[in-house]
Amino acid sequence: MKTIIQNISSRRASETIQMKQSVTEAISRKLGSEDFTFLSGHTLYTLLLDEATDLHEAWARFKDSWSRLKRDTFMADGGRYRLRRHAIYRMTTHDGVILPIAYRPHYQSLDHNGLNGGVARYFSPIESATCSNQVLNKILTLCGDVFCNLAPGCDWHIEVHQFRIVTCGAAASPTPEGVHRDGVDFVFMMMIDRQQINGGATFLYDQSGAMLHQHTLMDAMESAFINDQSIFHGVSPIIPASPDSYGYRDMLVITFRKA
């Protein structure tokens, strides 16, 4: 009897691995053919599940870390509405391992960020407990699998950003630089939470400026994979749900640049 149960359980584990591989390949194909793809929160949650991880508990801790972000002091518009943390990783193709590297500032050229680019920006580092959270590590692995399918043999410079945009009585822009590219190869963005707000729609454009897609990320873990070499993106302002309410939009953004 024990052998039968072991066989059933190993067959189920193997079917789960195959299912995850086929979903990951489908994401890669869609991203490769259309330069962007969106994923429901439920699908992403399913991809991250495994028997060894209490994903529900890890997600609760991951989400709670957004309550400890620090104010972005490099806002050229003088805004105080953006909180964030930042970490840098490197992925080497020969072993596929993704590891954090020593902190260095975030830098974008003025071409890619006309508002805040052109200077090295030092943000508070992502907390060590968040860096070791299984949700983040599994998402980094998923991104690595998807992007390596499209650009095999590359090493990657990876930047992880936690963002909170707050609004109280007035609109606040998640992308104050306007429609832009991040200046990398691929971007992953994921909804963590949104409370007491309206707006915050994601718009995607091709290189001629034609709008390709509009979608508002609403649910936890709802995500987008974007080819940053081909697609420009921007997010509409968030607006308080009621005139006096305090609202916020929490996002995880991960960029992959060929190293």
Ligand SMILES: [Fe+2]
């Ligand atoms: Fe961006």
